[in-house]
Amino acid sequence: MMDDRAVSTAVSYVLIVSLALLLTTGLVLGTESLIEDQREETIRQQLEVVGQQLAGTVMTVDRFNETEAVPQTATVTRQFPERIAGSQYRITVAADSPDDGRYTIYLDAVDTNVNVSVPVRAADTDVRSTRLNGGTVRVAYVDATAEVVVRSA
């Protein structure tokens, strides 16, 4: 009986440690997956926020041109984060149908496969197609070409 009890204790100890390791490993793996999913969702949401804010700014600068006289100075500087959830991102402005004033802003996270697109409608001016890194940007009306231009600040 005493021998059995000793063996039982060792086996019990091994079982507990194994079980603990198994649980911990499962938990870590599960949590990592959860965290990765949450991170991607966070990146997507933040890219959407940045995209919507940038689209709003482009449309505001477009409205700057609604006076009969051409604006001499019209710039809006926006301080967007350089990284979103630890990932760099790129901003692309592309023309869909310039005659109808339809453009799209694409935001692509570099480290993950997350990208979002936000439509923009410009009433009075063209929006120059461009590509730049995320961060502080300057949206300006360029009188010479009658365009709204998005640049890195």
Next chain:
Amino acid sequence: MAGVAFGDTRRGRRAQLLLAGAFILAVALIGLTIVFTSSSYTTALVNQENEVVRGADAVSLREAVQADLTRQFEHVYETNPRGSRRAPFEAVVSPIGNETAGHYSRQGRLVNVTMDAAGAGFIPGTQIKQQQSGFTFEQPAGGATGGTDYWYPVEHVEVRNMTLVVTDVASGTAQPEDAFNLTFETPADAGGNWSFTIYQDFSLSDPFVLRTRSPEGVVRKCYADSVAASKSATIHVHNGTINGVDCDALNPIDPGRHKYTLNFTRSDQIFGKYWMTVDKPPTSGSPTLNNKFDTGTRSAAETVLFGARVRYRYHSGTVSYETNIDIAHREIA
């Protein structure tokens, strides 16, 4: 001894379980912290947005200034005689600019509304008019500026307060193709040409017909009593009325900010008076408005104040915006 050993084992097992539980709890807390931190950061990012940062404040403020000064300009225009309208308007711009600057400087923004001194901020205009009835709408003086069948009263201008008083329509103009036609010519990218034609069709109960054609080719018509020397038809293009009655065909004519050229075609088919205000001085154009209209009793080209131009500046931590604002009565309806 056995009891002591057994108690140690149980304590050891409990310690292992506690250790594993604490580890699980720590990992879970770390995960939750990351999720909540990201969530709160997204919220913070959203909350960075406001009217000032986005630049909408600069636009809404500009529109408010424009609306206020336009009301003042209209008041000055309607309550002061011609030639005495500049000083009352100038007297208002400066206090508005100072009050605006003072108010927004306390909020960290530079907002400035100014007007060039010595009258340089005013937009000179001309009222052209054929003031005697009994004449056709042909060019009063200087020879026709267009072809044999048409002429251009004004070119590349904004027009307001356009009125036609028709006292007669030549017989045989029961079809629009034979009748007087007025076209507002604008480039296609500025909206395209609007036109209206005036003729009389005595097969109708209201023979006087005003037919408009939109840039898209949509035709609309309004009707009124026939005209004669003792019974004229007054067309207020800027109000969209004939004899004070709303004319739906005129309502859509709204070229907005674009300048356009007026083309009178078959102007010998209509008789009466007309007048309008344009945003160029009488000496502009070739031939000048004076040369085309200054005939003494029949017609005239008189200097008027068309509008005013003020300088608007808005600077905040993120927005830099400077532009001129033209203050004027609305152009054609």
